[in-house]
Amino acid sequence: MPDSWVNLSESLGADLHLELTGPGSRRAVLIRALRDAVRTGRLAPGTRLPPYRSLAADLGIARNTVADAYAELVAEGWLSARQGSGTRVAHRAEPLRPARSAAHRAPASRPAHNLLQGQPDAASFPRTAWLAAARRALTAAPNDAFGPGDPRGRPELRRALTDYLARTRSVRTDPDRIVICSGFAHALRLLFPAVLSGPLAVESYGLPFHRDLLAAAGVRTHPLPLDQDGADVGDLAASKALRAALLTPAHQFPTGVPLHPDRRADALNWARTAGGYLLEDDYDGEFRYDRKPVGALQGLDPEHVIHVGSVSKSLSPALRLGWLVLPARLVGPVLEAKGEREAWAGVTDQLTLAEFIAAGSYDRHIRRMRQCYRRRRDQLIDAVTTHAPHLRITGIAAGLHAVLQLPAGATHSDESTALRAAQWQGLALDGLSDYRHPAATMPPRHGLVVGYAAPSDHAFPGALEALCRALPADVGPQAR
Amino acid sequence: MPDSWVNLSESLGADLHLELTGPGSRRAVLIRALRDAVRTGRLAPGTRLPPYRSLAADLGIARNTVADAYAELVAEGWLSARQGSGTRVAHRAEPLRPARSAAHRAPASRPAHNLLQGQPDAASFPRTAWLAAARRALTAAPNDAFGPGDPRGRPELRRALTDYLARTRSVRTDPDRIVICSGFAHALRLLFPAVLSGPLAVESYGLPFHRDLLAAAGVRTHPLPLDQDGADVGDLAASKALRAALLTPAHQFPTGVPLHPDRRADALNWARTAGGYLLEDDYDGEFRYDRKPVGALQGLDPEHVIHVGSVSKSLSPALRLGWLVLPARLVGPVLEAKGEREAWAGVTDQLTLAEFIAAGSYDRHIRRMRQCYRRRRDQLIDAVTTHAPHLRITGIAAGLHAVLQLPAGATHSDESTALRAAQWQGLALDGLSDYRHPAATMPPRHGLVVGYAAPSDHAFPGALEALCRALPADVGPQAR
8 A cells, every 4th residue: 555544544534334244246235234323323314425445445345346345335225425525324314213312311400590600601611711721722732641640630730820829819738738639529529538537517598409419429528607707617516426527718608708717727637636537628718709819728738728610700610620729648548539540530631721821811701701790790799688688698708699587586398488589480490408317416597598609691680580589588587 | 890890801810819917007907918919929930910009999099099008119129010911929039838748758769661551652642633633622512511510521522433443443333432531540530430340350460550559449350361362251150140241352461462353253142141241451452453343342232231431541641531421220320420511621622632633633633643553563573573582472463562471381470570571671561460360360471561662752762772781581491
């Protein structure tokens, strides 16, 4: 064959798997094989077939035999040949396929308005800047980036995060102490039970998904009460068995208060005394709207705080990229839990995010989104203040959601009624009760958790109007 | 502020977290905060500071105060200002950082020649074509692609895989029956123990990593003997408890034989009769060098075979993308094991791979690599035949590795000696014994597993020479 493989590969169309078996001439066998491939759907309508020469070389038969077979199938209507576009599978009725799965069809109907917490505006993903960063990053990457991955994650990304988190979140660390993961849930899976053991103190209101994940890992959780200063960490010393506490210090999830400075100090003192760890879920630390930013707890004691962040709120939950900033003595155990090679985080997004941060695009995107979400938050406050002045709005200094608290004396049933009213208006949102730890002892709180980030800019006003229609009227305490 | 957020975000440099607390004027407090940020390393050398106006707006102080503070710090040497590039952190001695982790330093020394199996040539990753596909895919993607991900994976990718696998691997499926994962190990984790329970039949030689992973999940494995026709599936009926078998039908790993057609039929009959499943690890099915390609087992019975593939050998193990092609009744349970949202596979690579396949770039890449690896395989055969004609080379019809079998009568000690000789020549490769199931009862085999894909094109000849120097001389049977 006079062609080098480079020229050959460039001249080829689709790759094709054919078995030439059974009776008859080469030509007849090839025709049967191609016909079957089309009939059974292995060759989809519109698929381009390889040029005669390539298929002939692959199958070890004469070029004319392939040309004859193609011509025959064109004549029969299985293939179609057009000048300049080669030979393709003809557009015929859809082929027979095995029975479809009945399970997991598309959901019956989508709510008209998405005010679920925890989802950034998907329409604002910075596609152009991300692609530009990907181009620079993949062009500059060393070849070994495409070999088996280091479980710590790419050094480019760990360096970029070290500087970025120091600058914006007061995190003090070193690229060697960062381990890349695919998000907060993955961080929990890596830590429990391989690195830390339960019971784990958690906040009385928090993500059920995290509690379920911990329960599945055999980790018992102990709920800390919450008040206007965040989690009551005085409770940590009550149980001698506790060795770790999961906190959301910058913006308690979902009630929205920052952890009071005295509580921060108390929590760190507990960790030092008990030889324990604070697990800091910095889930939306980038989005602060007030003058007084709240730095990461980790900066106060890098040896007792495990700081976990991700791009799920800042860029997209679909990227699946997060990081653990670890105390020195936990780096080894976490890497051991992760395994010898990177099995989770893909290299292209790691390299792209590193470049995206280094080029300042991450800063620009977060500033842009911060202003967008702040504007929406202000609109939410205006609307609720106008339509339902009896509801208190809390947790609005930061983040992507607010809590509309039902008046004092409201019950679980009032919350359910409010949620049903919201559902009636086509609104997807959660009640505060959904987040309560089943073993929590603090007095229950009732309200609606309103995420204002998920809708696109053009869909937000409509969602807000629907919310206002759904909000409960002030029946006054005497009516109860 | 007259600027809209778009203009403002574009004019801004780095995002910065500062806490303005303590005694003194605003100016003094700001200077102290910035100085501390530089001294503690939170602001890395070279970092660009925000323009006066932005920082002033963020902190709620006068613009002149910021300008004064910057000027003071430039005078002190903490910052540097240059025409046109704004104010940056000066290049000073590296800041103090918390103690580095002692664990997991870079390995002491890398072997000179990498002949480990299972790694494609990292230098051949098709960066340009991948970036072009990423550009088209991210531009065309709907907005909801950047919202929380469907645990099935992107429909674009599942559609592209359905057609591709039908065409090249004879897989018969439907996009609804494909679930995206991050590779074969992730597929095993999803299936065991949530969807399938042990004991699981495996081949007597196979990846220790998979056995370890199954053991960690509490799954017992039962080794099937191997011969020249692949796994002896007659053994499946011996144990009444078995409900699943993990097989490598296209190219037994690592010995390299395809599963005989009669054995395929027997295995499927067992699965139908026992109500069990065959788990098909199609780890290198794309790389076949001989005339007779071997289609996937799945095509013969889509309701009893779980077909698992990935791009780890075909593109890069660093991408972390794979797929399960499932029997209809397992789709629901696998999705349940995966969770409500996609937690693993990133959306950008999913969309890019879909476009990469649809545009024919995947076919072109595989053809190119197939010819490259086939050439290397031929060079390996030539070299071994010349330098060590007493060694049998097996498993060469397909894949990215070959087995150099030690002569009949060789012992484990002979294999260790051969591996030490290889190590002495700077070669990284494995012995066959490394892959043997600890409970295997078949007679042991001894040999070297030579991966010929990992080195770059320019490194391969050197690796081959080193291998030839390391190969054991023929001592003849009488010398034993």
